[in-house]
Amino acid sequence: MSEAVWLVLAARGFGGLTLRAVAAQMGVSTGLLTHYFPDKRSLIRHAVDVAERRAQQRTRHSSEQEGLPALRSALLDVLPLTPESGAMSRVWVGYWDGALADEDLGMNQQRRYARWRAALREHIAAARRDGEVGDTDPDDLAAISAAFAHGLVVQALFDPGRFPPVRQTELLDQFLHGLAASGARPFRSTPT
C-alpha cells in the first residue's frame, strides 16, 4: 500500500492524491481502502510518513564528514539531481500548498524545518570551530542554507534544462564559497 501511495504521489503530487487513484494503482476497490483511510486527511498523513521515510533513506554520506563538506552533502541530498530525487522534490514542493492550508500539516512542516535547520546548524558550528567559515551566527547560516537549497529546488523543477545536475552543484559550491567568505559584519544598505 505504501508503494502504491508513493507511486501516486510521485506521478501526481499531493494535489492528485485520492483514494480512487491509490485504489486504481493497487487494483482494488475504493471501498476497501476506506477501511484503512476513513478520510482524505488520514491518507495525506500516511503519504507524509511514506515520503519522509523515503527522504531519510536518501540521506547519504553526511555521517562520515563534518563541517563544510558535511553541509555540502546534506544540501546535495535535497537537490533534484536524479530522476528519483526529482520525484521526491516534486512531492515536497507540492505538499507545501496543502500544508499551508491545514493547521496540523502546517505544524508538522514547521517541525520538519526546525529539525532540518538543527542538523545543518551542527555542520556549520563544526565548520566555524575549524575556521572554515567566519564568526557568523550558525542559526543564521543554517536558515540561509536551507533557504538557498529549497529555492534552488523550485527553480530546478520548473527549468530542468537550465538547471541540470552539474549546474545545481556549481551553484551550491558558489553559495558555499560565499558562506565561507562571510565574516561577522553583515552588509547594510542605506535605510529605505
Place this chain on the structure above:
Amino acid sequence: MSEAVWLVLAARGFGGLTLRAVAAQMGVSTGLLTHYFPDKRSLIRHAVDVAERRAQQRTRHSSEQEGLPALRSALLDVLPLTPESGAMSRVWVGYWDGALADEDLGMNQQRRYARWRAALREHIAAARRDGEVGDTDPDDLAAISAAFAHGLVVQALFDPGRFPPVRQTELLDQFLHGLAASGARPFRSTPT
C-alpha cells in the same frame, strides 16, 4: 471580478480556487461565471494575471537604486514582511503545485523565473562594476539570490513566529554580506 478572484486566492490559495467560490464571493450564480471562465484552466490563467499585476504593483523602490541596494530592495519585495505580502507569497507558493502538474502553467512559471533572474542580474552586474561584489558570474549570483529569497519565503510562511519581518531582513543582510564577500574561487569540497 478580479477583486473577487484575488480575495479567494488570498484566503484559500490556488487549491481552493473554484468557480463556485468566486461566484459566492461576488454574490452571483456559478452559471453566470461560466460565460467568462468556460473551464478551470481559464479561471486559473485569469488568477495568475491578477496575482502578477498585484505583484508588480508591490514592486517598490528598486528604480531609484542600483547595485547591492537595488538587489536588496528587489529581494525585500518578495519576502512576506506584511500581511498583504504574506498573502501574496502564500498564493505563489501554492501556485507551484498546480504549475508543476500542468505543462502550460509550468512554462509560464519558467518564464517568470527567467525574467526575475534577469532583473536581479542587472543589479548584480552593476554591483560588480562598482566593486560591491567580487568577480563572480552574475548569472550564478542571480540564481543564488532568487533561490535564497524563495526558500526564505517558504520557511517564513510555515514559521512566522520564528521568522518575523526583522529576522527575515537580518537574514537577507547576512546573505548579501556573503554575496559581497564572495570572490572568484568557489569552495570545492573533496569529491564524494
